Amino acid sequence: MxxxxxxxxxxxxxxxxxxxxxxxxxxxxxxxxxxxxxxxxxxxxxxxxxxxxxxxxxxxxxxxxxxxxxxxxxxxxxxxxxxxxxxxxxxxxxxxxxxxxxxxxxxxxxxxxxxxxxxxxxxxxxxxxxxxxxxxxxxxxxxxxxxxxxxxxxxxxxxxxxxxxxxxxxxxxxxxxxxxxxxxxxxxxxxxxxxxxxxxxxxxxxxxxxxxxxxxxxxxxxxxxRLEPVKAEKLVSGETLNWADWLAEHGKEPASAVAGIGQPARFFAMLRHHGLTLSQTASLDDHYDYAESPFEALATPIVLTTGKDAVKCARFQDSRIWVVHAEPRFxxxxxxxxxxxxxxxxxxxxxxxxxxxxxx
CATH class of the missing domain: 3.40.50.300 (P-loop containing nucleotide triphosphate hydrolases)
Structure with missing residues (x-):
């Protein structure tokens, strides 16, 4: 437990x-x-x-x-x-x-x-x-x-x-x-x-x-x-934009971020450092099971999450969710x-x- x-x-x-x-x-x-x-x-x-x-x-x-x-x-x-x-x-x-x-x-x-x-x-x-x-x-x-x-x-x-x-x-x-x-x-x-x-x-x-x-x-x-966002993918449709294009198109909209990883604050800090203002954040337990949707409590038109979370979230069919694909820079x-x-x-x-x- x-x-x-x-x-x-x-x-x-x-x-x-x-x-x-x-x-x-x-x-x-x-x-x-x-x-x-x-x-x-x-x-x-x-x-x-x-x-x-x-x-x-x-x-x-x-x-x-x-x-x-x-x-x-x-x-x-x-x-x-x-x-x-x-x-x-x-x-x-x-x-x-x-x-x-x-x-x-x-x-x-x-x-x-x-x-x-x-x-x-x-x-x-x-x-x-x-x-x-x-x-x-x-x-x-x-x-x-x-x-x-x-x-x-x-x-x-x-x-x-x-x-x-x-x-x-x-x-x-x-x-x-x-x-x-x-x-x-x-x-x-x-x-x-x-x-x-x-x-x-x-x-x-x-x-x-x-x-x-x-x-x-x-x-x-x-x-x-250091991890850097390279692209964002809309979870329900698979539409994908590189990070610069995504920011230009959606970066001014109110956005939230959700992460069920070992250190959620690292994900939020990465997004902020790379040009995004977050209205809300939700830090979940590592390996969060997503038995229920945590996204319903968020009122923003954009919700970002990690690839690790996304493999468990497709069934919610929430059109606001974008998956941030990050890659390391060594x-x-x-x-x-x-x-x-x-x-x-x-x-x-x-x-x-x-x-x-x-x-x-």
Missing amino acids: KAPAALVRGLHSAWRKKGWLSTLLLPLSWIAAAAVARKRSQFEHKPALVHHCRIPVVVVGNIYVGGTGKTPVVIALLRALQSKGWHPGVVSRGYGVKVGDRARTGQGDLDAGQFGDEPALIARTAGVPVSVHPDRTEAARRLRRDFPNVDIIVADDGLQHLALGRDLEILVQDARGIGNGRMLPAGPLREPADRLRYVDVIVTNLVAGQPDPAPVDSPARQVRM SDPGWLDHVHEMLRLIARHKASVVPRRRGD
């Missing part, structure tokens, strides 16, 4: 500093840290517990609980890989979806109720096959069986899912960095802060206009990312080429040393 939004906001506020509440919870964090260390040691000392695929596996994840902006990074990575001739597939938990013993696979225009909002968005946007299951190993095996042309797996989240072997790790954080540096529940971290020293790439997701943070103490390649665009070169070498090595196994 999800925690109430007010409680979540209160915890995130407390996790910015080492205040009295954080200090009170610190003994529980020590227990959590010990459990994480024990789990990692178990997988390190028993290699048979780890499933290694014959093709490269990239994990895109975070250690800060809640949304940091992984999905835009995943989509950018997928597109870059496709441009280099790869045939990627995605494995994901499928948040909020009851899958059963076997992973669920699909490609194209997928039902968010069957696959989860983020996998459905990734499948529609990047056109790649996806496989969802809480057990990422099961998801990877089923993906390979159902889509044998896949030659690289990108795991959307799963940095802490150690049973799935990985060849490269990309960690996504935002301006909050590591917060107060403490693990749950005294802080926001799923793993100790020094985990950042062992990933390959760190992408820092910043709000438009936000100053660059200090570099992280890590040998990883470090990249800053401070170091060459990091994607760097990842491609690393993966090319990894694929060549795997093909030469890893024996073929049935079902892999």
Whole structure:
């Protein structure tokens, strides 16, 4: 059961500093840290517990609980890989979806109720096959069986899912960095802060206009990312305009924005920074199920929402809804080429040393 939004906001506020509440919870964090260390040691000392695929596996994840902006990074990575001739597939938990013993696979225009909002968005946007299951190993095996042309797996989240072997790790954080540096529940971290020293790439997701943070103490390649709106699509008709044309045609009309993502304020800030005045905003819980329409409470003739929300909203047939398609702008665009070169070498090595196994 999800925690109430007010409680979540209160915890995130407390996790910015080492205040009295954080200090009170610190003994529980020590227990959590010990459990994480024990789990990692178990997988390190028993290699048979780890499933290694014959093709490269990239994990895109975070250690800060809640949304940091992984999905835009995943989509950018997928597109870059496709441009280099790869045939990627995605494995994901499928948040909020009851899958059963076997992973669920699909490609194209997928039902968010069957696959989860983020996998459905990734499948529609990047056109790649996806496989969802809480057990990422099961998801990877089923993906390979159902889509044998896949030659690289990108795991959307799963940095802490150690049973799935990985060849490269990309960690996504935002301006909050590591917060107060403490693990749950005294802080926001799923793993100790020094985990950042062992990933390959760190992408820092910043709000438009936000100053660059200090570099992280890590040998990883470090990249800053800012999302920019590139086009708007009318949900009921599919009419699409690039952002400049949309602003020229609709930017003077009263507009509201709705977001059910990890950090809705980032979406609203992006819209304002790129020329839009918002009359109202509605911040919903991450992965909001849209069992009822939140748009009816908004009186404006224009309502904007995210791609992640849009995969669950078509049934409302609300002609006011426009979907904002945003893309990342990286401070170091060459990091994607760097990842491609690393993966090319990894694929060549795997093909030469890893024996073929049935079902892999």
